[in-house]
Amino acid sequence: MDGANFDRDYPVVLRFAGLYPHQLAGYEAHRLRKGGDLSHVDRSRSKLNGPPLIGPEDWAELALAEIRDMTTENFAAELEALEKRKRKKDIERRMVEGPKQPWRATRHGPMREVILTANKEWFDADMSSFLGESGNQREEEFEKLAVSWLKHHFADNVIHARADRDEMAYHIHAVIMPRATVEIAKPKAKVPTATATRRMLQPSIHPMIKDYEAAQDSVGRWFAPLGLVRGERTAAAIEAARENGDEPPKRRYHAKTSDWRAQEEARLRAKADDLEQDRKALETRTARVEAREAEAETVLAVAEGVGDGRFAVDQDAETPALIEASKDKDNSSSERELAALEDRSPRGFTRAAIVFGRAWTRMFGDARTKAETEAQAGVATAVADIAEADEKIAQAVLHLPRETRTAITKIRATIPAILWRLKRRSGTGAEAVPDGQDRRERPENGEKF
Structure with a gap:
């Protein structure tokens, strides 16, 4: 039932197409899916078409044989009538001309193909499978x-009907062979003669073929129990337009089935092209929306990772970059998560790195600078304090016993290296003092403090 529109009225479709006897062989080949244009046929469903609904399987052969008999019988009857009238010259002329086709020359041909169907949506809305x-x-x-x-409406003149289920919509084809018996026109004779007749194919004997609008009215009433409605009233619309002085709509004429099928295929191709363009436009819009969603979700995921301490900004990189927050433990899962986020939306990942890189600098840059300044000041103070204490120790140690001076001297030997390292860390630029040396004067006896 997909695509069915329950708010619209579906019309029953009736079409007539002219048909000549010599076309029956091609018609039959197409029915059996052995020839003709099969591009619109779903061959996997052809087995569902089934046997004819009206007429035998060899209906086309029987129809052609009957037309040959009609031709022969009409020719014999015409010669017999001329002979009775002693028209020897006319007999000779007709013998040269030979038999004539049992129909009058017309634009549409002496036979008719009928097509009955409805919109595909109406058939697809059937509830049988659902029930x-x-x-x-x-x-x-x-x-x-x-x-x-x-x-x-056509009685024995409908010699064939079948249902096609392997094309776009279910439809029924039928062939009308309009048999009629007519009198042979002849000049008035002094002596009355028997009336001569011919068997002919004459479509106009059927009101449904003669009057297109009457046929549309008829099928509209006939199929009303199924909820189908009559098609457009072309004749009434033309008459009303003429009365009002308007441009009348184009009148519908009986079209050949092949022409109608070609028009339908062209219409369907145009519709398919439009649908393909709509599909591509929808895919483009969908891709854009999905890209924006992926970008937004990637930024949010990075924000969550930075917030809970899993991700950080690499301050040593030339451009803002995201890394796992700690190197001291296994962060393979964080690395994989970062790679997955970058694959999901490279644009979103780059935007997140730039945004959080700037935020990181604003949040921690000033604090780090302040902390480094405070640390440098603290180290400088400590260096000064240690140096002052070392001076006092150097003065006091001169008054201590020799063994005590020796012990203190060993301890003081490490102080210059400590001071040197502290000065370097504080960034004061002070000259380094090598380990184990002191620039103060030594005692005259050469002893160390």
Whole structure:
């Protein structure tokens, strides 16, 4: 039922197409899917078409044989009538001309193909499969009404009907062979003679063929029980337009099935092109939306990772970059997560790195500078304090016993190296003092403090 529109009225479609006897062989080949244009046929469903609904399988052969008999019988009857009238010259002329086709020359041909169908959506809206029933109930009901309408209006002249289920929409084809018996026109004779007749193919004997609008009215009433409606009233619209002085709509004419099929295929191709363009436009819009969603979700994921301490900004990189926050433990999962986020939206990942890189600098840059300044000041103070204490120790140690002076001297030997390292860390630029040396004067006896 996909795509069905329950708010619209679906019309029953009736089309007539002219048909000549010599076209029956091609018509039959197409029916059996052995020839003709099969591009619109779903060959996997051809087995569903089934046997003819009206007429035998060899209906086309029987029709051609009957037309040959009509031709022969008409020729014999014409010669017999001329002979009775003693028209020897006319007999000689007709013998040279030979038999004539049993129909008058017309634009559409002496036979008719009938097509009965409805919109594909109407057939697809059938509820049989939903209710667990087999087949398509709408197709079956349409088929019954179509067969009864054909037999009611054309009787034995409908020599063939079939249902096609392997094309776009379910439809029924029928062939009308309009048999008629007519009198042979002849000049008035002094002596009355028997009336001569011919068997002919004459479509106008059927009101449904003679009057297109009457046929549309008829099928509209016939298929009304199925909820189908009559098609557009072209004749009434033309008459009303003429009365009002408006441009009348184009009148519908009986079209050849091949022409109608070509028009339908062209229309469907144009519709398919439009649908393809709509599909591509939808895919483009969808891709844009998905890209924006992925970008936003990537930024949010990075924000969450920075917030809970899993990600950090690499301050040593030339451009802002995200890294796992700690190197002291296994962060393979964080690395994989960062790689996955970058793959998901490179644009979003780059934007997040730039945004959080700037924020990181604003948040921690000033604090680090202040901390470094405070640390440098603290180290400088400590260096000064240690140096002052060392001076006092150097003065006091001169008054201590020799063993005590020796011990203190060993301890003081490490102080210059400590001071040197502290000065370097404080960034004061003070001259380094090598380990184990002191620039103060030594005692005259050469002893160390």
